[in-house]
Amino acid sequence: MGSRIGLTNSSAQINIDFLAGISIFLISFLLVVQLVPNLFIPFQGQPVTLHSVGYRTSVILCEDPGWYNLSNATVNISGYNWEDYPNNVSRLGLAKNKSTENLSTPQMLSGSKLFNLTGIYNSSDPGSYSNIQEHLGLTTSYRKYDYNISLVRFDGIPSSYMNGTPFFQIGYSPQSNIDVEKVERIVSFEMYDLPHDYNKTNFSRLNPAIDVVNLPISAYRICIESVNFSGSPSNISINLTNHSGTTYQLMNTTTYLPTDMPVILDLSDELNKYDDLSHKVTITIDYSNIIWYCYSSHAGDLVGDKLAAKLIIQVW
Amino acid sequence: MKLIHSTNAQMNTIEGLAAALLMIFAILFVSKSAAITMPQSGEFLNSQLQLYGHDALIMLDQEDYNSSSQLKKYVAGWDGIEAEPFNPVSPSLEGFDQSLRKIMPDNVLYNVDLVYAYDGCVIEKPVIYHGIPPDNSIRVFQLVTLYDEYSNISSDFKIHENNTIPDTDHSGSLLYNIVQVRCTLWYA
Incomplete structure (x- = not known):
């Protein structure tokens, strides 16, 4: 009598065709399951949309001066100078209006528009975040895009007032676990349009002139404009003293001829070499018979006669 | 069985x-x-690079207090010396190179060529050379127009005596030449 479960029983075994068929099917099914999600990776829509939204926002901010529209029973006016009518903004833009024509200068931004945008954002109105969102075209019929916009120097430090407080950072901070599109635009401002220090020669003041500078600084310029009395020699020398009292000579006594002027000395890179834990140095400028000015700013870097910085736009 | x-x-x-x-x-x-055939995925990676180059050239071409544009001043003041691996920056364009270096992030490298037409040919002159650009580099350009009369207007802004950009037209017109400032950028 053969065992019911014994090895000698040759009936009711799985057919080898079935075995081969089912294993081939399972292997190919697994392969397909693995392949199918990867098939569509190149066609995923989300980053593409975010990129175009980020780029569009950067263009609106950097290449357009914006628009306001004030219409009620008595007046109906509109124009590019929305910074004068912050309650009637229809489109935000930071590009500077040209004074003569109503044409904007791309990438040349206006300081007053920048500070008015910060003003709108920091106002007591609880809806200011979403108002700006709407004026930047970030509210669409199917979703809202969150934003963070800031002005940053080329060394990565936020553009600041002379006391070191950043002056343009609006929007929420993005969470770390979501896709964020970041667009950086290089923008410029007129030299005197952003927070700065400007001191011109004052002959009633003490000579040498002494200036305490916070480091790292992004713009520090000494410009020798002209001689005071022609005929007498015109000299300048610049010394630097650090926190521990060591004095370094930045420029030994140099004579400039009236034909050389204006002489522009950009010292920001030179000064930043002396940055230490105190982040402070003292500059001593000894001069005779010259008219000069000293310009410094923590807002951006001087490129030519313009202050340049990066506008960083993040959307998600 | x-x-x-x-x-x-x-x-x-x-x-x-x-x-x-x-x-x-x-x-x-x-x-x-x-x-x-991933559609345009490479383009998105490089669009930020293109913005850096384009924005930098536009910013340098903006009007200044003392000259009509920095870029124009550099092109006019070029001393005709070409850049090569052992002489990466033409000496008269040190300021141009310093401005670009300041503006660009540390991981971006660039070459600058001046391209102009003369006598039916297009002439390319490298003026800033920081290496051989890889295949995925980006090119941007800005056109600069030079006029004959600059030499009379201000000493700060005249065509350098060794500048090899020729006066392209007949003596009757004010046009001197049109120069394409071409910038090639890539990630280091």
């Missing part, structure tokens, strides 16, 4: 095997070719 010596249904197995292999290879083929 019925299991092995049975002659039924043998072809079905081989057909099934062949069909499965065909299907797998077809799917593999489709998925591989789809991965190659």
Whole structure:
């Protein structure tokens, strides 16, 4: 009598065709399951949309001066100078209006528009975040895009007032676990349009002139404009003293001829070499018979006669 | 032994095997070719690079207090010396190179060429050379127009005596030449 479960029983075994068929099917099914999600990776829509939204926002901010529209029973006016009518903004833009024509200068931004945008954002109105969102075209019929916009120097430090407080950072901070599109635009401002220090020669003041500078600084310029009395020699020398009292000579006594002027000395890179834990140095400028000015700013870097910085736009 | 010596249904197995292999290879083929033609994914990576170059040239071309544009001043003041690996920056354009270096992030490298037309030919002169650009580098350009009369207007802004950009037109017109400032950028 053969065992019911014994090895000698040759009936009711799985057919080898079935075995081969089912294993081939399972292997190919697994392969397909693995392949199918990867098939569509190149066609995923989300980053593409975010990129175009980020780029569009950067263009609106950097290449357009914006628009306001004030219409009620008595007046109906509109124009590019929305910074004068912050309650009637229809489109935000930071590009500077040209004074003569109503044409904007791309990438040349206006300081007053920048500070008015910060003003709108920091106002007591609880809806200011979403108002700006709407004026930047970030509210669409199917979703809202969150934003963070800031002005940053080329060394990565936020553009600041002379006391070191950043002056343009609006929007929420993005969470770390979501896709964020970041667009950086290089923008410029007129030299005197952003927070700065400007001191011109004052002959009633003490000579040498002494200036305490916070480091790292992004713009520090000494410009020798002209001689005071022609005929007498015109000299300048610049010394630097650090926190521990060591004095370094930045420029030994140099004579400039009236034909050389204006002489522009950009010292920001030179000064930043002396940055230490105190982040402070003292500059001593000894001069005779010259008219000069000293310009410094923590807002951006001087490129030519313009202050340049990066506008960083993040959307998600 | 019925299991092995049975002659039924043998072809079905081989057909099934062949069909499965065909299907797998077809799917593999489709998925591989789809991965190659990713639409514009490279463009998105490089659009920030293009913005850096474009914004930098536009900013340098903006009007200044003392000259009509920095970029124009540099092109007019070029001393005709070409850049090469042992002389990466033409001496008269040190300021231009310093401005670009300040503006660009540390991981971006760039070359600058001046391109102009003369006597029916297009002439390219490298003026800033920081290496051989890779295949995925980006090119941007800005056109600068030079006029004859600059030499009379201000000493700060005149065409350098060794500048090899020629006066392209007949003596009657004010036009001197049109120069394309071409910047090639790539990630280091």
